[in-house]
Amino acid sequence: MGIYNFRGGVHPKGYKELSADKPLKEFLPSGELVFPVSQHVGKPAIPVVKRNDLVKVGQLIARADGFISSNIHSSVSGKVKAVEPRLNNAGVMVESIVIINDNEYTLAEGVGEKTDYTKLSAKEIIEKIKDAGVVGLGGAGFPTYVKMMPQKPEEIRWIVANGAECEPGITCDDRLMQEHPEEIVEGMKIVLQLFPTAKAVIAIETNKPAAIASMKKAIAGDNRFSVLELKVKYPQGGERNLVHAVTGQYMESASLPASLGCIVDNVATLAAIYKAVALNTPLYERGLTVTGDGAAQPANYIVKFGTLASEIIPDEGGLKPGTKKVLLGGPMMGMAIPNTDIPLEKRNNALTCYLEDEVEIAQGKLTNCIRCGKCIRVCPLGLYPQMMAEAIEKNNLQRFIDVHGLDCIQCGTCNFACPAKRPLTQLFKQGKPLAMALNRINQSKKEGSK
Amino acid sequence: MSTETSTFKHVSSSPHLRNPLTTGGVMMNVVIGLVPVTVFGIWHFGLHAALVIIASIASAMLTEYLFDLIAKRPNTLWDGSAVVTGLLLALCLPSQCPLYVPILGSAFGILVAKCFFGGLGQNFMNPALAGRAFLLISFGKVMTDYSYDAVSSVTPLASLNSGEAVDLGKMFIGLATGHIGISILCIVIGGIWLLVTDTISWEIPVASTISFVIFLIAMSGRGFDPYYLAAQLCGGGFALGAFFMATDPVTKPMTWSGQLIFGCLYGFLSAVFRTQGSMADTTTFAIIIANLATPLIDRMPVPQPFGVGKKGSSVIPSVEALNAPKRKSMIPKSAIILMAITLVAGGGLACVNMMTADTIAENERQAALAAYETVLPGMEITSDDALTAQVEQFAETGYGDGAFGRVYINEAVVGKDSSGNASGYAISVSSMEGYDGEIAMSVGILPDGTVTGISFTTITETAGMGMLANEDSWKAQFKDKNVEAFKLNKAGGSTTDEEIDSVSGASITSGAVVNAVNAALDFFHNYVVTG
Numbered sequence: 001m002g003i004y005n006f007r008g009g010v011h012p013k014g015y016k017e018l019s020a021d022k023p024l025k026e027f028l029p030s031g032e033l034v035f036p037v038s039q040h041v042g043k044p045a046i047p048v049v050k051r052n053d054l055v056k057v058g059q060l061i062a063r064a065d066g067f068i069s070s071n072i073h074s075s076v077s078g079k080v081k082a083v084e085p086r087l088n089n090a091g092v093m094v095e096s097i098v099i100i101n102d103n104e105y106t107l108a109e110g111v112g113e114k115t116d117y118t119k120l121s122a123k124e125i126i127e128k129i130k131d132a133g134v135v136g137l138g139g140a141g142f143p144t145y146v147k148m149m150p151q152k153p154e155e156i157r158w159i160v161a162n163g164a165e166c167e168p169g170i171t172c173d174d175r176l177m178q179e180h181p182e183e184i185v186e187g188m189k190i191v192l193q194l195f196p197t198a199k200a201v202i203a204i205e206t207n208k209p210a211a212i213a214s215m216k217k218a219i220a221g222d223n224r225f226s227v228l229e230l231k232v233k234y235p236q237g238g239e240r241n242l243v244h245a246v247t248g249q250y251m252e253s254a255s256l257p258a259s260l261g262c263i264v265d266n267v268a269t270l271a272a273i274y275k276a277v278a279l280n281t282p283l284y285e286r287g288l289t290v291t292g293d294g295a296a297q298p299a300n301y302i303v304k305f306g307t308l309a310s311e312i313i314p315d316e317g318g319l320k321p322g323t324k325k326v327l328l329g330g331p332m333m334g335m336a337i338p339n340t341d342i343p344l345e346k347r348n349n350a351l352t353c354y355l356e357d358e359v360e361i362a363q364g365k366l367t368n369c370i371r372c373g374k375c376i377r378v379c380p381l382g383l384y385p386q387m388m389a390e391a392i393e394k395n396n397l398q399r400f401i402d403v404h405g406l407d408c409i410q411c412g413t414c415n416f417a418c419p420a421k422r423p424l425t426q427l428f429k430q431g432k433p434l435a436m437a438l439n440r441i442n443q444s445k446k447e448g449s450k
Numbered sequence: 451m452s453t454e455t456s457t458f459k460h461v462s463s464s465p466h467l468r469n470p471l472t473t474g475g476v477m478m479n480v481v482i483g484l485v486p487v488t489v490f491g492i493w494h495f496g497l498h499a500a501l502v503i504i505a506s507i508a509s510a511m512l513t514e515y516l517f518d519l520i521a522k523r524p525n526t527l528w529d530g531s532a533v534v535t536g537l538l539l540a541l542c543l544p545s546q547c548p549l550y551v552p553i554l555g556s557a558f559g560i561l562v563a564k565c566f567f568g569g570l571g572q573n574f575m576n577p578a579l580a581g582r583a584f585l586l587i588s589f590g591k592v593m594t595d596y597s598y599d600a601v602s603s604v605t606p607l608a609s610l611n612s613g614e615a616v617d618l619g620k621m622f623i624g625l626a627t628g629h630i631g632i633s634i635l636c637i638v639i640g641g642i643w644l645l646v647t648d649t650i651s652w653e654i655p656v657a658s659t660i661s662f663v664i665f666l667i668a669m670s671g672r673g674f675d676p677y678y679l680a681a682q683l684c685g686g687g688f689a690l691g692a693f694f695m696a697t698d699p700v701t702k703p704m705t706w707s708g709q710l711i712f713g714c715l716y717g718f719l720s721a722v723f724r725t726q727g728s729m730a731d732t733t734t735f736a737i738i739i740a741n742l743a744t745p746l747i748d749r750m751p752v753p754q755p756f757g758v759g760k761k762g763s764s765v766i767p768s769v770e771a772l773n774a775p776k777r778k779s780m781i782p783k784s785a786i787i788l789m790a791i792t793l794v795a796g797g798g799l800a801c802v803n804m805m806t807a808d809t810i811a812e813n814e815r816q817a818a819l820a821a822y823e824t825v826l827p828g829m830e831i832t833s834d835d836a837l838t839a840q841v842e843q844f845a846e847t848g849y850g851d852g853a854f855g856r857v858y859i860n861e862a863v864v865g866k867d868s869s870g871n872a873s874g875y876a877i878s879v880s881s882m883e884g885y886d887g888e889i890a891m892s893v894g895i896l897p898d899g900t901v902t903g904i905s906f907t908t909i910t911e912t913a914g915m916g917m918l919a920n921e922d923s924w925k926a927q928f929k930d931k932n933v934e935a936f937k938l939n940k941a942g943g944s945t946t947d948e949e950i951d952s953v954s955g956a957s958i959t960s961g962a963v964v965n966a967v968n969a970a971l972d973f974f975h976n977y978v979v980t981g
Contacts, residue, residue, distance in 0.1 A: 325466065327466055331467040340459075358467055359468065361468075368571035370571045371701075373651075373704035417471075421472065425465060
């Protein structure tokens with residue numbers, strides 16, 4: 001298999017070298033931990049503990065509510081201080097469970113016990129993944145067990161481990177593939193047990209040769225596995241591009257990877273599946289990269305959920321003086337946070353700290369759109385961002401829908417490439433919900449007239 | 451640093467990284483790409499060319515600055531687009547033009563084509579070319595006077611069109627007569643720079659060149675003639691247009707397919723104007739018309755999002771996909787209706803023309819006869835085979851090898867008196883050098899060479915000026931004169947028989963008429979009396 005490429009994309013400066021050689025290190029929090037009940041796509045979970053309850057590591061503290069929802073477990077042992085609304089990373093007050101760490105890390109009953117997963121039935125495996133609260137760790141946070149139950153399981157032909165890690169700066173998946181390739185491979189074997197006829201593909205960008213070598217070594221001798229090398233380019237890890245890389249088929253926005261016989265999971269998610277199924281360990285910690293020129297010590301940590309960002313990058317010692325911007329996630333899709341007193345959760349894979357705010361600098365160079373068409377050339381989905389932006393600026397939502405604005409994944413590629421520094425992605429983030437609302441209104445009107 | 455700023459960080463929407471390339475950077479790349487051709491132009495044409503360039507850029511910048519100031523808009527000079535406009539305009543001007551030409555042209559281009567429409571990114575046509583079109587209309591003579599070093603000379607394309615040989619090598623390097631940005635070599639070097647820096651993409655230069663060559667082969671009547679094609683590619687402003695003007699980001703389509711269509715349109719129009727048109731300038735109008743088509747072209751290709759319409763997409767279509775409304779055609783209905791109306795109307799006109807063609811020809815015949823009768827009163831007009839044969843030898847080339855300007859002898863007839871003897875001749879002659887094209891007239895001549903009078907059959911000169919030539923009093927100046935040739939007296943107050951007073955303010959019209967009459971006389975003396 002050659003090195004896969006796609007049409008479009010950009011090359012933002014990677015600066016992965018800041019943290020690429022830093023091994024994953026467990027970060028032990030000392031203060032209180034905050035667990036928002038919504039750390040995933042879907043309905044918020046329902047707290048099952050109350051004030052003054054004692055909890056242990058891996059204990060269920062909030063249970064999934066409905067089909068698309070996820071369990072939440074404590075990452076420390078200690079005492080529940082409160083169940084109250086707290087500020088989450090999106091700047092919204094969310095019902096949260098606050099736990100005071102006793103620093104003992106007493107494991108809950110059964111956590112860490114080995115199970116021979118080869119003896120488990122498909123139903124049992126899916127149940128374990130569900131109970132462990134495994135969600136997509138690439139950033140979306142979609143409950144993983146739902147993905148494991150496609151409508152036609154016999155048509156699943158590929159299990160894809162997404163190790164592209166195309167976001168600049170982030171290295172935690174890279175480190176995971178280097179340090180614990182067996183966890184990923186075991187995780188894939190568990191998924192393969194669900195879909196026995198499928199093949200397993202691990203997709204990695206070629207700027208991670210150590211990870212590629214490590215994964216190749218881990219899969220040696222098993223002909224169901226292969227490693228797919230991807231050209232270094234943003235956004236190489238996008239699901240639709242990845243599915244095309246593996247299957248050679250194009251996936252529409254309206255369909256899921258399963259419709260093309262694919263199950264795509266982030267490498268960290270697969271490792272979480274392994275821990276959930278084989279080690280009975282629920283998802284309560286994950287890899288997280290601290291990087292950027294504003295980070296005093298770039299590093300890769302295993303962070304326990306609920307840890308406040310300010311513990312990892314305190315103003316004194318964690319951030320360099322004068323740091324202007326802190327992002328949850330990478331620079332292309334990450335979210336800027338106004339202050340670091342927010343809890344880290346399942347979807348956060350990085351803390352990126354900047355001394356300079358490029359957006360602020362760019363705003364000074366904002367001009368009218370010069371219609372150069374660069375945004376169109378770089379869009380990984382073949383959309384026309386200029387026309388989409390124009391439609392939103394003119395408040396013409398129907399036009400936005402007509403030029404397929406709803407297909408946009410808000411990867412920020414067009415915004416990065418724009419020489420006129422137009423805030424394209426921001427416009428799409430504002431316009432997409434409005435356009436979807438219009439779509440729903442149109443649909444209900446149509447149904448009404450029938 | 452205050453506590454507040456240390457606690458609260460900047461927030462903004464993702465992405466938080468930006469490409470270092472800015473609008474100013476794009477414009478700077480274009481300017482860098484233009485450096486070789488500019489330097490060559492100054493070296494080749496001398497200091498005055500530098501002055502033209504400086505005047506043009508300065509005027510462009512000043513106009514934009516003043517407009518921003520008066521319109522209370524933020525100063526936009528730093529984006530560099532005014533510099534590009536000024537420089538591009540200067541590069542397509544003659545090197546020795548007076549400095550008011552670039553100053554006015556840049557000011558017009560920036561103010562009318564750009565600022566009035568909302569500034570950078572909003573102009574519907576290339577401001578530099580808008581300025582050039584304005585100059586062509588206003589100062590036609592200055593704009594086509596390519597003499598330098600006090601030596602008047604013709605451009606290679608003009609030589610090529612008149613069938614002379616041109617030196618391809620010199621044309622390519624730029625050692626020829628023409629506008630300042632003449633070196634094709636330097637333009638290609640600059641174009642490669644633009645391609646390498648990703649300032650432009652390959653679609654427009656490639657598509658326009660290919661379509662230009664194909665349509666030249668189809669329309670020039672020379673077939674596949676590499677020498678001719680190469681000369682056409684190297685001559686005029688086509689190359690400068692293909693690399694630097696048609697690729698102007700604002701006025702070109704944004705999509706890949708749109709740019710291919712746009713490039714083909716530019717190449718096609720250039721070929722049409724070069725082979726079929728009479729204008730000296732082809733690039734300006736080819737690009738401007740293509741610019742006007744850009745909004746339509748941009749609306750035509752609907753994006754095909756990743757996967758939509760691709761073979762093998764969605765083995766199992768989702769419910770949403772099945773319920774999704776059919777993609778609407780992006781060509782507005784009104785455009786289709788308008789096109790249909792145009793087609794019907796055009797077809798109708800063509801039919802009417804076909805049906806009335808005979809009538810029109812008959813009418814023209816009657817008009818000619820009437821003119822003959824006017825100049826040969828009381829005579830019976832008959833055609834003479836020997837005379838007709840004499841006329842026909844000049845039918846293709848025109849009469850007099852340019853001694854009378856571009857004149858054609860259309861017809862010569864004999865006027866017979868009641869006894870059937872030839873007692874006069876009428877010669878129908880056309881001059882193509884009227885102020886507004888053709889002037890056709892009949893000249894009546896007696897066998898001894900006396901002019902009996904003239905009568906116009908075609909004259910469409912300026913009302914109140916050139917049209918005054920059609921007044922009887924003016925035409926009477928030719929009446930009953932027996933001279934070798936007439937002479938135009940622009941000052942008026944003629945005393946001799948040869949001299950004809952010019953119509954006041956219409957010396958071009960008067961000159962054309964005098965030339966035509968002289969041609970008729972010359973024809974009479976050389977081919978009618980002796981024949």
